[in-house]
Amino acid sequence: MQIQKPRGTYDLLPGEIELWQAFEKNVRRHFHVAHYTEIRTPIFEHTELFVRGVGETTDIVEKEMYNFVDRGNRSLTLRPEGTAGVVRAYVENKRYGKVDLDKLYYLGPMFRYERPQGGRTRQFYQYGCEVLGSNAPELDAEVVQLSYRILADFGLQHLQVELNSVGCSVCRPLHRDEMLALVLPRQEEFCSDCQRRMEKNPLRMFDCKHENCQRLLTELQVPSIAERLCAECAEHFATVQEHLTAMSVPYQLNGKLVRGLDYYTRTAWEVTTEGSSTLAGGGRYNGLIKELGGPDIPGIGFAGGMERVIQLAVEQQVYVPVSDSIDVYVAVADASASLPATELVAALRAEGIATERDFNGKSLKSQLKTADRLHAQWVLLLGEQEVAKGVVGMKSLASGEQMDVPADKVVATIINSLKKERASQ
Template sequence: MDIQRPRGTADLLPEALGLWSAFERVALREFERANYREIRTPLFEHTELFVRGVGDTTDIVEKEMYSFQDRGGRSLTLRPEGTAGVVRAYVENKRYGRADIDKLYYLGPMFRYERPQSGRSRQFHQYGCEVFGAEAPELDAEVIALSYRILSEFGLTGLTVEVNSVGCDVCRPQHKAAMLRLVQPHAEEFCGDCQRRMERNPLRMFDCKHETCQRLLTELQVPRISDVLCADCREHLEAVLHHTALLGIPCERNPNLVRGLDYYTRTAWEVTVAGHSTVSGGGRYNSLVAELGGPETPGIGFAGGVERAVQLAIDQSLTAGEDERLDVYVVTADQTATDQATSLVDTLRRAGFMADRDFQRRSVKSQVKSADRQHARWMAVLGETELASGTVTVKDMDSGEQEIWPFLEVAERMQERRTKQEGEGK
């Protein structure tokens, strides 16, 4: 029987990972520049964590989780998103006792049972961050800027940030009461999901994908949360928009924006590209730490999909650049040069070069073709003449220039050439 990969998963082969690696480098660089530190949580957690943390009215909990019982009869779930696990780790490890705010980032696989389609897989990869300990609007702006700049620095264009406030414990109850007065008499006209949300979190009805439900909300003139924000929430949103403008982030107000997770309070946003689904998004969650057993601690974060960012890069004809080029390919023109080839490759690698050689006892012609296929910057040839004189013939594969260097000086001279080329912008 042929065994194939499970539906909704993908093999990430070396030839396709150039853009992935380039994106991950950008994300890690931007997080670390902003003084965020990496956190890694388990791939599976107790199911209750996601029911309580993500929200039992969300599509994730109602329809998409991979849950199972272990041999001890405990219900476990493969993580469908990153925030709940990071908050659990923050509480369990008592990181809330720190004097400074806690700025954390993560990158790794998540799992949701969805119908596989472009940009959606059952195993997918998210990058994101969480910050605990401050509710200043300037922090909201910093996290929004991070979510935008990672994508922008990766090279994506046409990005827009849509921002809204989803209220707080003061204005949300008022909005809920106003919504219910209007929608409950028409409950049977809404889809089953909205009927359940109506009782537990009616705000999420604005996140429904059914056109009929959205038409009913409009016809019934159901107020948006942005229409009934309290003074503090309005002031907070204005300050967030002020600071994102100072940072040069192109933000637009979207009063219809309601993120699909129950834990958000106040600021919520999405980074979008015209003609595509959301690329990344996030929000503030000032009650989630307390909900999961910690003290009252404000929090904010965002997450994005690596697959979506990479697919956008492909659609926009971006490439990984020359970072994936092999620096040096060592050719053995004489089999007696095997020892010297081993030594030279190791020396070059220790000096910071990406270097490789032939291991198949192939002809010189075949080795040269291999150097070409791997886009080597230089080719270093070791043959009978070179062995006798203690030298290496080095060819610049871009210019075609060829020189003879002392064996012991190859790494040093190559470093000088690389430094010079980088200075000239080549």
């Protein structure tokens, strides 16, 4: 019986992977120019990390984590998101004593058990960043701008930033009390998830996807947290907006945006596009590092799902120049030239020249067809005659020009020819 891939996973095949690689290159370039460095954390962590770091009331912890018990009877979890692992690494390695401001980014697979659908899979890829060590609103604006610019510069259209502040330990409790006073008398009318959230984190009721719950919140005139910010949070939020405007980031305020994670404080945002779900989102989390055993250091970050980006890029017909060509094809006319061809291919590749050869004993005519299909710029011909003379036949597929070059000069000749061709482009 044929074994198939697990539900909610997929294969990335040649012809598809190139678009992913182009986006990954775009992500790395943006983080590099903004002076972020890469971090790689384990794909599985202790389950407690996500319970404490993501939040007990989140859908991720309650419904979506891949948990397993190892042979040492330890509960482990395939990482469902990136922030908790990065913060754990920051605390465990005491990076807070080594750098004033740690600007970190990551790319890699995450895992959540949810219903597979368009742009949503059980193994999915995220890119994101965490900046640890500053509470400056200017930093919030930088990270928001970065989350937007990565997508805009990839060519995606109609992008919009949805922006909110979810307050702090001063204004959140007051808002919580006011909110509970309004919703508790009608508790039974809300969904079971919202009833649990009333006990642990009522603010996340604004994140509920049930239309009835949203209707009830409107009917009861429950104020958004943005309407109840303390003076310090309000000032912080106003400064974030000023700097986003200065950077020409298109944003709109959304008082109901609270994101799906418990650890957010103050700035929270999502990057969306017309007719699409969220492409990226993030927020500030000033209490998370302390919650995970570190000092009381502020942090902020965002993450984006690569599947949705790629899907939208295809829908919007984003043009990404992807080169599938090679520089040189070494054509072998007969078996006597096989060893010299191997030496020549190795010498060319050692110089960074993209080179291919035949391994299936094809005829010379078929090899030339293959070279044409691979868009090779040059074909190097090796046969019994060339080996005996100590030369290599060199043919340009573009012009048809052909000449014999001494075998010990052919690599240098190819290098010079490619330099001239690239300089003229």
